[in-house]
Amino acid sequence: MHNINFIRENPQEFDNAMIQRGEIAISKKILEIDEEKRKTQTFLQNLLSEKNTLSKTIGKLKSENKNADNYLKKVEEIKNEINTLKELETIKEDELQSILKRLPNIPHSSTPVGKSENDNLFYKEWGTKPVFKFKPKRHFEIGEDNNLMDFETASKLSGSRFVVLKGQLSRLERAISNFMLDKHTLENGYKEMNVPFLVKDDILYGTGNLPKFSEDLFAAGDNHWLIPTAEVPLTNLSNNQILNIKQLPLRYTSYTHCFRSEAGAAGKDTRGMLRQHQFTKVELVSIVEPNYSDNELERMLSCAEAILKELNIHYRIMTLCTGDMGFAAQKTYDIEVWLPGENNYREISSCSNCGDFQARRMNTRYKKENKNIFVHTLNGSGLAVGRTMIAILENYQTEDGNVIIPEVLRKYFNNQDKLI
């Protein structure tokens, strides 16, 4: 949600930011409605004040057993006007909100300007592409050849974009997520949380998924949605709260299933388990003081990177441009892991600083010097578990079709050094 005061004071800057994000200049319309709303409000409040005074006089007169008919008549007269103005105020307020809540966050000054993913900026990379003496297989070939990854059975159960992982791959999933959680809780200072996968409308509104992106979500019954990421419940843990400054920063991690309809991705990545309706992810969320959020984004990124470093898998990091960034973000880094089978870099983590955008929607503040200030929220994958498995399979595959288990995972994998 946007700060209306900022738009009043910097309409041009606001319009420029929206244009960079593929929206249109709309500050003029916003300020017109805002102006009408405030005029109505002022007029209404004066009448309410008058009514309150009259009511008090009536109370006094009645307690003294005096006649109050004149005052009662006056109240009756302004009542209709009050109701009309109330309705008008509500209309204007709704009009304003319906525009504001659908506008994306203002990009950070360091976010590159661009239209699509082609304009994303290379930030840095780690490691090198592994060299194979044979043609590396793609992850689903390794999985299917060993009868550990079953898309047909999954399709029988649930349709397309699902997978059944069998035996050792199912165990590998568990090993990866345990490794990540241990790393983030024991070394990186995140508190592990086990959260609901079903949430209500207002929770998704808080993180910015609603009202604009309902088509990306799965609805469950009349009152719940399946979470598309643990960011949603984790960030909302503090909604509608005024936090004590001593509580900050709050750092949470959670391993959850995530559910996405992939509505706009028809025909994209249909082979394999890269893009599923259901996948697991270890998420990182930070709630911090505003002046610290830039640092926290770098910190969070390094926590996510640490996982790939320990797994010894090559990756690069891109800074997303204004046109490719998510709705609530002001700055986002994508970690893209190298997949030799696919001969491509693929997103395995996305770390975003949302500034106070979500905090305004969720109404999360903290008290500093007796003032209530909106917090800054950040979220990042640390990492997507399914895609990490893909990266391991493709990077650690051997010529005989087996896969070496990365050293750091072996203690979570029955101390085996090979998948099979």
Place this chain on the structure above:
RNA sequence: GGAGAGAUGGGUGAGUGGCUUAAACCACAGGUUUGCUAAACCUGCGAAGGAAGUAAUUCCUUCCGAGGGUUCGAAUCCCUCUCUCUCCGCCA
């Protein structure tokens, strides 16, 4: 699923139609005293918004789980919904 009780500021909690302008305590912030810490004492302290003013500030409106209603006037009365707790039943 059945029966009952409840939801008030950051927290505990008083308040059953107009002296509530939401008490009191705790927490928090500032100060005094003290060699430091602690303690004691003093002061301040709910939230959102509007208007006037260069500003300090002043005035006003709304908010007591949410939404409706009754009334000149509602935290308080009525209706609907949500959630929490207790007991019973069922259940991983």
